[in-house]
Amino acid sequence: METGLSILVGLFFAVSVYLMLSKQLVRMLLGIAILGNAVNMSIFVNGRLTREVPPVIPEGLMVPTEVIANPLPQALVLTAIVISFSFFAFLLVLAFRAYQEVGTDDVNEMRVAEPENDPLPPQGY
């Protein structure tokens, strides 16, 4: 179970790195979205997988009576999902606005903040 998911996580990472190495901003953003999912799944696998035993303590008891699924990774992943989702939404809008203003989604051509033929500082005093 862990082995299979680990391989899947590895595939996700491979895809996301491939996409993030692209010049096109949209592809980079897709890569980031997949990276976020890969990270979340890796946290999930790191918490060890236990099938079909929800972490519910029977009524009247204070501690579980048998091995149960680890609930903590789910809490961590939930936090991370919310954060990465909101960041992704922000970056999408930002990328669209940058595309509107700069007129390109090729990161090599996005040189507004750092112009290519920037004058050197004055030489000599």
Place this chain on the structure above:
Amino acid sequence: MASTYSSEKVDYSAAMNLEPVAAADWLIVAPVLVSLIGGAVCLMMRKNTDAQPKLAILFLALLVLVNFGLLIRVLDQGVITMVMGGWLPPFGIAFTVDALGATLSLIASIVAFCAGLYGIVTVGTTGRRYGFYPFLVLLMAGVCGAFLTGDIFNLYVWFEVLLISSYGMLVLGNEKPQLDGAVKYGVLNLIGTNFFLIGTGMIYGVFGTLNMADIAIKMSELDSPASGTLLTIAVLYFLAFAMKAAAFPVNFWLPASYHTPNIVVSAVFAGLLTKVGVYALLRIFVLIMPGSREALADLFALVAILTLMTGAFGALAQSELRRLLGYLVIAGIGSMLAGIAVGTTLALSGAIFYAVHSIIVMTALYMASGIVNMMSGTYDLRQLGGLYQRNVAFAAVFLVLAFAVSGLPPFSGFWPKVLLVDAAFADGRALLGAAILLSGFLTTIAMGRVWIYAFWRGGPEGTPDGESVGPGAATAVAGGRAAGLAGPAVWLPLGILTAMIVYFGLQPEWMLELSTRGAVGLVEPRGYLRSVFGGL
């Protein structure tokens, strides 16, 4: 089976603290509470652009007071811990405050307070309406939370809080270069935090806990503290925080974005954001994973040297004042990394002192360059000139800041550099010590050139020797922008920060003692661990 456990018999004391929290211990979470409430109040007053700055500055002043009280209490009582919801560590999220966290939190809040004052002039009605002040106060929630938390996943959450606020501040104004810079800043920083999260997931997989003190104890009980898995985690953390701190191979987002936003936003970013990354490096590699730090020490030293050189040479090659300062931020990060690479108490106290110095001086320099722009209407060294005649006192302040950032005595940059160079040579890392000195020398040249061009010479490029452009002509260039210089709003924060630089330069004992305490607390973490778990 239900009869074995009845609710009356269960002993909660192993998992829960049923005693009410002592009133004074609420100070531990107070900085975060004040910033979150302040941010919410400012958000509600978003449309009221006159009242908003006053409220924000009030909350930031309160934040300074609370942080000051917290530091006093930490100095008095040693490391203090508060657990959320009464769940004892390692179950609940713990806020653990030591001298390092409290000092940085205090200095950061002073800088934010100064930025709040400065923003009265530079952030217009539109910027206020789009939320400069709420973002500033919420950014402080993230910064203080990161400095105070004792839980590694919680550290990630505070990183994201400060990151999302910084995105908001970076794009205020919606100009072309801003959007361009924000794309690079946003993408690279988000990738950096994702690496942090991968490392944290792996730490949880290995140790089954996220509490920093708990991890530190379990780490010290291992036979081989730098095995393959741990080194993988260490390298992931190093990459993540090096990205945050803008260390050499992953620093390109900083010079691409820091000169684009409103000048007060640049000032806050240059002061605070990269230092949070350095703080995380200190916390993770010295307190939690000392074995991995030793194994990676040569890598740290190499990165430190390259960062020092990138920063210094980058600064020499810029003719835009803000971009030049951006490279100086990077050079400062190199000095702090050098301290972590050496790793002795002396070197770490040097790194902590340098972080404090760098927070103050970089913010002050950006604020001063904002004033330069208000006086002459440009940031370009070619077009600057003649400011000495316009305002001698300001020229003197700028020279003080230039000396401080280059590490010349008698200002605050001198002492941490003495500690760092001393520690580097004592540890046999002569190349590292030499790199710190060379970087300081090149910084002196770069800043000296700024001062000569902007202040000392008579006027912009082309002005004949011996002649000067009269004040009247320059005021016409600056147009309406010079109006902000009339009131105290821009001079007061610059004055406060410069006074701190001079004070820490002339009277370094207090800050030296604080940073030594911080460094000892990291190298000998018994106090930290005892505060979280008791006994030991």
